[in-house]
Amino acid sequence: MTNGSDETRGGIQVISRAAAVLRSLKGQREGLSLGQISEKVGLPRSTVQRIVGALQAEQLVIAATPDRGIRLGPELSSLAESARIDVVEILHPYLAELGERTGETIDLAVFRARRMVFVDQIPSAHRLRAVSSVGEAFPLTTTANGKACLAKLSDHQVLDLLQHEQPERFADVGRRQHFLDEIAAVRAAKVAFDRDEHTDGISAIGASFFDLQGNLYAISIPTPSSRFARSEPKIVRELLKTLARIDKLEIVSGT
Numbered sequence: 574m575t576n577g578s579d580e581t582r583g584g585i586q587v588i589s590r591a592a593a594v595l596r597s598l599k600g601q602r603e604g605l606s607l608g609q610i611s612e613k614v615g616l617p618r619s620t621v622q623r624i625v626g627a628l629q630a631e632q633l634v635i636a637a638t639p640d641r642g643i644r645l646g647p648e649l650s651s652l653a654e655s656a657r658i659d660v661v662e663i664l665h666p667y668l669a670e671l672g673e674r675t676g677e678t679i680d681l682a683v684f685r686a687r688r689m690v691f692v693d694q695i696p697s698a699h700r701l702r703a704v705s706s707v708g709e710a711f712p713l714t715t716t717a718n719g720k721a722c723l724a725k726l727s728d729h730q731v732l733d734l735l736q737h738e739q740p741e742r743f744a745d746v747g748r749r750q751h752f753l754d755e756i757a758a759v760r761a762a763k764v765a766f767d768r769d770e771h772t773d774g775i776s777a778i779g780a781s782f783f784d785l786q787g788n789l790y791a792i793s794i795p796t797p798s799s800r801f802a803r804s805e806p807k808i809v810r811e812l813l814k815t816l817a818r819i820d821k822l823e824i825v826s827g828t
Contacts, residue, residue, distance in 0.1 A: 587624075590616060594624050595633065595645065604644035606635025621682045660784050661693045663824055668695045675808050677794050680705065684722045684789040687734060689713060705795070711771065714738050714752070717779030718791035720765035722738065724756050725781055725789055732755055763816065764809055769798055775800035778808055780816045782825050792816070 596668065597613040598605060611618040613617065625643055628634040632648040664681060672679045672695035681693040688710040706709075713719030713734055723731050734754060737741040743749055759765040767777045779793035794808050801808075819825055 575760060590614070590620070594621060594628065594691075596650070598643065598645045601644060602637075604642030604704075608643055610643065635711065641800065660790065660824055662789070663822070664694060664819065665695075667815055667819060668686075668693060670809060671695070671792070671794075671811060672697070674811045675794060675804070677804070677808065680718065680793045680795065682718045682793065683790050684713075684791070685710075686739060687713065689718045689791065690723065712738055713743075713768065715770040716793070717765045717767040717795075718781070718793040720756065720759055720767070720777035721781035721791045721793070722789050724759035724765060728753055731766035734807060745756050761797050764812060767803075774798050777791065777806070778812055780812055782816065782826055 578662040593614040593616075594610055597610050602633075605613070607618055607621050609650055610625070611621045614621065629636075629643075629646070632646045634643050634760060636642065637644040657797060659723070661681065668679045676697060678697040678701065679695040680690045680691055684690040689712070690710050693708050694705065694707055711719060713723055723734065726734075731753065732743065733751065742752065763780055765779045765781075767774060767775075767779070771777075774797060775795050776798045777793050777795040779791045781789060781791040783789055788801075792812065794812060796804060796808065
């Protein structure tokens with residue numbers, strides 16, 4: 574049992590060290606020497622040389638130049654492509670369940686180029702409903718999904734995006750601070766609101782999360798304002814419940 578445990582610990586240590594070597598090469602297009610890798614990972618050069626040799630045999634690292642330097646290899650790209658996660662496909666059943674529980678339209682959008690781009694939608698069964706098109710882009714500062722995403726950013730980033738999207742609001746010190754206070758409240762509550770800001774007659778609630786690749790997504794529930802007030806508590810509760818379930822998935826980052 575002792576020998577088995579020792580072998581297990583040794584195997585885990587080897588994997589951990591190999592992972593450290595691979596991470597040290599991230600972003601190093603010109604490659605690193607064995608000595609540089611050794612310094613970055615805190616391991617003896619001889620140990621690094623053995624690990625690099627094993628990784629080279631699997632094409633996980635390759636020579637950066639004919640005479641010196643090691644960089645990440647082509648096999649990593651192949652593995653990464655195979656492991657690519659389709660967030661939209663995985664989350665669709667969760668959105669469908671949320672739509673059933675609330676009776677409202679459910680949108681999934683991703684933060685792209687200073688806009689929120691819709692990538693999936695579950696339409697409401699109500700005759701009077703809010704529906705947007707997949708592929709449509711919405712602003713950040715007047716929408717529930719946009720404000721939910723802004724809450725994941727720093728105040729400096731928030732102000733930069735506010736200045737780009739609403740320069741007149743940014744120029745007014747009072748209105749600028751009021752917006753920062755609103756985003757701070759979103760961070761605390763984990764939900765953001767749009768009450769007839771983006772579209773008259775439509776209110777919405779949104780919540781956001783990062784995937785493992787650092788993409789920022791938001792789930793939003795747009796509702797005709799005529800029934801938003803009475804349904805708001807339930808919508809908030811159900812959205813937070815869904816967000817908690819999504820947070821447990823291995824496709825979501827807490828960062």
